[in-house]
Amino acid sequence: MSYHVNEKGYYGNFGGAFIPEMLYPNVEELRQNYLKVMAESDFKKEFNHLLKDYVGRPTPLYFAKRLSEKYNTKIYLKREDLCHTGAHKINNTIGQILMAKRLKKTRIIAETGAGQHGVATATVCALAGLECIVYMGEIDIERQAPNVARMKMLGAEVRPALSGSRTLKDATNEAIRDWINNPVDTHYIIGSAVGPHPYPDMVARFQSVVSEETKWQLKEVEGRENPDYIVACVGGGSNAAGAYYHYLNDPDVKLIAVEAAGKGVHTGESAATSVLGKQGIIHGSKTLLMQTNDGQITEPYSISAGLDYPGVGPMHAHLYETKRAEFIAVTDDEAMTAGLELSQLEGIIPAVETAHALAIFEDKKFKPEDVVVISLSGRGDKDLNTYIDYFKL
Amino acid sequence: MNRIQAKLQEDKKLLSIYFTAGYPSLNDTVTTIKNLESNGVDMIEIGLPFSDPLADGPTIQASSTQALHNGMTSSVLFDQLKDIRKTVSIPLVLMGYFNPMLQYGIEAFCEKCQEVGIDGLIIPDLPVEVYHEEYKAIFERYGLLNIFLITPQTSESRIRYMDSISEGFIYMVSSASTTGNQSGFGNEQTDYFKRIADLRLDNPQIIGFGISDHETFSQATHYAKGAIIGSAFIKHVTAHGVHELGKFTEPLLKG
Numbered sequence: 001m002s003y004h005v006n007e008k009g010y011y012g013n014f015g016g017a018f019i020p021e022m023l024y025p026n027v028e029e030l031r032q033n034y035l036k037v038m039a040e041s042d043f044k045k046e047f048n049h050l051l052k053d054y055v056g057r058p059t060p061l062y063f064a065k066r067l068s069e070k071y072n073t074k075i076y077l078k079r080e081d082l083c084h085t086g087a088h089k090i091n092n093t094i095g096q097i098l099m100a101k102r103l104k105k106t107r108i109i110a111e112t113g114a115g116q117h118g119v120a121t122a123t124v125c126a127l128a129g130l131e132c133i134v135y136m137g138e139i140d141i142e143r144q145a146p147n148v149a150r151m152k153m154l155g156a157e158v159r160p161a162l163s164g165s166r167t168l169k170d171a172t173n174e175a176i177r178d179w180i181n182n183p184v185d186t187h188y189i190i191g192s193a194v195g196p197h198p199y200p201d202m203v204a205r206f207q208s209v210v211s212e213e214t215k216w217q218l219k220e221v222e223g224r225e226n227p228d229y230i231v232a233c234v235g236g237g238s239n240a241a242g243a244y245y246h247y248l249n250d251p252d253v254k255l256i257a258v259e260a261a262g263k264g265v266h267t268g269e270s271a272a273t274s275v276l277g278k279q280g281i282i283h284g285s286k287t288l289l290m291q292t293n294d295g296q297i298t299e300p301y302s303i304s305a306g307l308d309y310p311g312v313g314p315m316h317a318h319l320y321e322t323k324r325a326e327f328i329a330v331t332d333d334e335a336m337t338a339g340l341e342l343s344q345l346e347g348i349i350p351a352v353e354t355a356h357a358l359a360i361f362e363d364k365k366f367k368p369e370d371v372v373v374i375s376l377s378g379r380g381d382k383d384l385n386t387y388i389d390y391f392k393l
Numbered sequence: 394m395n396r397i398q399a400k401l402q403e404d405k406k407l408l409s410i411y412f413t414a415g416y417p418s419l420n421d422t423v424t425t426i427k428n429l430e431s432n433g434v435d436m437i438e439i440g441l442p443f444s445d446p447l448a449d450g451p452t453i454q455a456s457s458t459q460a461l462h463n464g465m466t467s468s469v470l471f472d473q474l475k476d477i478r479k480t481v482s483i484p485l486v487l488m489g490y491f492n493p494m495l496q497y498g499i500e501a502f503c504e505k506c507q508e509v510g511i512d513g514l515i516i517p518d519l520p521v522e523v524y525h526e527e528y529k530a531i532f533e534r535y536g537l538l539n540i541f542l543i544t545p546q547t548s549e550s551r552i553r554y555m556d557s558i559s560e561g562f563i564y565m566v567s568s569a570s571t572t573g574n575q576s577g578f579g580n581e582q583t584d585y586f587k588r589i590a591d592l593r594l595d596n597p598q599i600i601g602f603g604i605s606d607h608e609t610f611s612q613a614t615h616y617a618k619g620a621i622i623g624s625a626f627i628k629h630v631t632a633h634g635v636h637e638l639g640k641f642t643e644p645l646l647k648g
Contacts (some may be wrong), residue, residue, distance in 0.1 A: 025546040
């Protein structure tokens with residue numbers, strides 16, 4: 001079985017491009033060109049150069065000695081938190097801005113929840129000298145003020161999404177509507193492995209540098225490319241897609257996807273899509289989706305804005321359905337505790353999203369000789385207020 | 394013959410009105426349909442509200458949110474429409490996004506449409522290829538026409554493909570836009586209307602998006618068989634309710 005996208009844009013039963021006809025020319029242009037552009041030697045050279053000298057890659061694969069001792073297994077942290085702008089998000093935005101330039105687009109739009117993808121997009125737009133408009137839910141604008149200021153400082157316009165629940169889902173809707181209204185000059189930089197084909201595949205490919213590096217880095221320290229486990233948090237799923245990518249077809253590497261259980265999977269305040277969702281269509285993709293019996297998309301909840309999404313990328317829906325990946329749901333409390341623990345055991349303050357991935361060790365047991373790689377997808381600077389409020393620091 | 398096909402053969406320009414089911418009040422649906430017909434409207438698009446209507450601007454979004462809040466669902470709508478064909482004879486088209494239909498079950502949804510007397514469906518986020526491969530046979534089994542949208546960016550070969558598998562009308566989106574986002578038509582639009590008219594398609598065209606008054610209605614129907622009004626009508630019922638719809642339709646038809 002392949003876990004990669006097929007020629008029709010599907011991962012098993014999931015994916016496709018369920019888009020209004022108004023978006024067809026844009027998405028089709030991208031579909032016809034993305035693989036060709038990514039294969040060009042000029043493109044690869046520029047992408048790799050920017051990843052190295054601008055983003056700061058390769059990011060370290062760090063053996064977390066004290067964390068490993070505590071849980072009696074071998075834990076490595078893939079340090080995406082050390083990327084420029086503080087998270088893995090920039091791997092994708094660098095790739096997409098180069099793609100947009102080659103497609104002769106002059107105007108960039110993006111959606112953002114916590115603001116990490118918005119900042120990463122505003123950053124590459126500054127770098128490329130392109131106009132940048134970021135849609136952000138009105139509620140998120142209020143609760144993520146520092147990232148809003150960052151985007152403005154980088155020259156981006158932040159437009160509030162005023163519809164629906166005024167969070168990430170609605171910001172994505174507004175970005176899509178903008179694209180419908182500006183079909184010729186605009187490229188939409190989606191921030192996660194979601195949306196209509198080819199977005200999930202394109203984003204996964206740009207993020208795949210994470211697992212590409214993990215392979216040779218692990219070989220150097222452990223003498224083998226393959227860990228026993230790879231653990232990543234999943235909202236839409238871009239960091240997990242990158243961390244898994246080159247291991248997808250190696251069945252001896254077990255994949256663990258950590259979702260946000262919010263206040264508890266069955267409390268009505270959760271974002272654990274694999275448990276609570278069923279097949280449906282969101283943002284142009286057939287995937288697992290939290291919805292009412294009538295097919296209306298429902299509001300998720302998580303303490304982390306980045307995991308607060310009612311769907312999951314189609315690749316992950318397929319990994320769930322085929323049981324290729326094990327899905328674990330972690331509550332707000334468990335994630336916050338794990339975030340504090342990593343800070344005090346290793347001196348690394350993780351993003352609240354990432355803290356979910358670190359929280360599995362209380363329940364999930366590993367053997368002492370197991371090699372467990374955790375995608376440390378982002379740093380916690382942006383979450384200081386959340387940590388302060390939670391721990392009364 | 395399907396009611397849509399019969400209506401398209403009439404020697405007149407057609408006025409089609411879109412409204413959101415369950416808006417402004419949950420039980421306004423049937424009243425709206427009856428009053429539109431008695432005021433000379435030729436065809437009605439009944440909007441099944443969706444939480445995340447990607448192709449719609451603020452007016453239809455807000456009416457959808459309110460309708461859902463009022464308690465509108467697919468089942469409620471079918472129940473409201475169960476006796477509609479005892480009194481209403483003009484074509485009724487259901488317009489909605491794909492996910493609620495998928496959850497209802499496509500076959501069950503189509504069967505129910507036929508039962509209450511729906512003649513066609515407009516599903517903006519169901520791509521023509523997917524419809525063709527997976528659902529066309531089901532729609533046909535229940536006598537439903539699927540209406541495809543084209544835009545100024547749609548290529549001729551794609552338009553001809555849609556024309557070849559379509560048996561009703563082609564829904565021409567007037568400009569690259571979400572609903573309710575334009576004011577008047579410029580040369581760019583009229584060039585596009587003319588270009589499509591010159592293709593001599595098998596299916597007549599009806600223009601939607603950006604029709605709001607007598608002038609835009611006349612412009613559109615100069616080139617096409619008819620025109621669809623949505624956001625402007627929603628604004629009217631928001632302000633004036635659903636009882637005296639002649640106040641909306643008369644100035645539109647007579648100028």
